[in-house]
Amino acid sequence: MSLINFIAKNRYGKWGIITYAEVIFDIAVSVPIALSLFNPVTRNPSNYSTIFDIVIFTDVLIVLILTLRNSIFGLGQDIADLTIISLFQMGSRRRVFFEExxxxxxxxxxxxxxxxxxxxxxxxxxxxFQIAPYIGLYLFLSTASFFFTITLKKPLRSLGVFLLFAFSFFVLLNHFNALFVEISFLQISEILLFSSLFLLFISYLVFTRVLSL
Known part of the structure; x- marks a missing residue:
């Protein structure tokens, strides 16, 4: 069994990945359903941007919660229980990191x-529609959870720190909302993407060179 198949089976089980895909598909279906509630106004792209923003933001947060289950209670539990050692026996730390x-x-x-x-x-x-900022938001917060999971090595501790981090992030985002209005969606996406790559790089260094079991 390849390393990535082993990780996927460990996360989702034999049939869990199908159920996981169904859940995410149902979340995606909620977007046109919500937009249809305001039909025919929302058939005009210039009219449904606000509704779309609210719906897609909510859906991205739901997908993020599913991701936390993978990173914090998946990888985090593997690190805490030392079962990740079995993954290191199947491939290098760098390979395990990227496939995780x-x-x-x-x-x-x-x-x-x-x-x-x-x-x-x-x-x-x-x-x-402008979905790039929401993808940037997802990558930033999910990579942050990945970083806390690797550095703290305890699921509940990682979850607590991540929730505090996410709360602080949204408070600051709301506080500087006037500033962000003057910045284009593309610039916001670039900032979040750059921050995600930085967190990913730090996580990589910790996982491959610092992490002790």
């Missing part, structure tokens, strides 16, 4: 995006 990140963080995001575009296309809604 792929399964825990990227897979849910790609699955959600694919499902979202698919259901919106079938529903006849315009796909010309």
């Amino acid at each position: 990140f792929l399964v825990d963080i990227l897979f849910p995001a790609v699955l959600f995006l694919a499902s979202l575009y698919f259901v919106l296309y079938l529903s006849g809604f315009s796909l010309s």
Whole structure:
């Protein structure tokens, strides 16, 4: 069994990945359903941006919660129980790190995006919306949870610190809302993406060179 298959089976079980995909697809379906409640106003792309922002923000947070289950209570528990040693025996730390990140963080995001575009296309809604900031938000917070999981090595401790971090982030985001209004969505996405890459790099260094079991 390959390393990535082992990680996926450990996270989702034999049939768990199918159930996981169904849950994310259901979350994506909620977007056109919510937009349809305001039909026909929302058929005009210029009118449904606010509604879309609210719905997609909520859905991204739900997907993020599913991701926390993977990173904090998946990888975190493996580190706490030392079962991650079995993964190190199957591949290098660098390989384990990137495949953990792929399964825990990227897979849910790609699955959600694919499902979202698919259901919106079938529903006849315009796909010309700004989703990049929300993807940036997801990557930033999910990578932060990945970082805390690796550095703190205890699931509940990592969850507590992450919740405090996320709360502080949203408070600051709201406090400087006037500043962010003057910045384009693309610039916000770039800031969040750069921050995500920085956290990912620090996590990589800790996981491959500092992490002691």
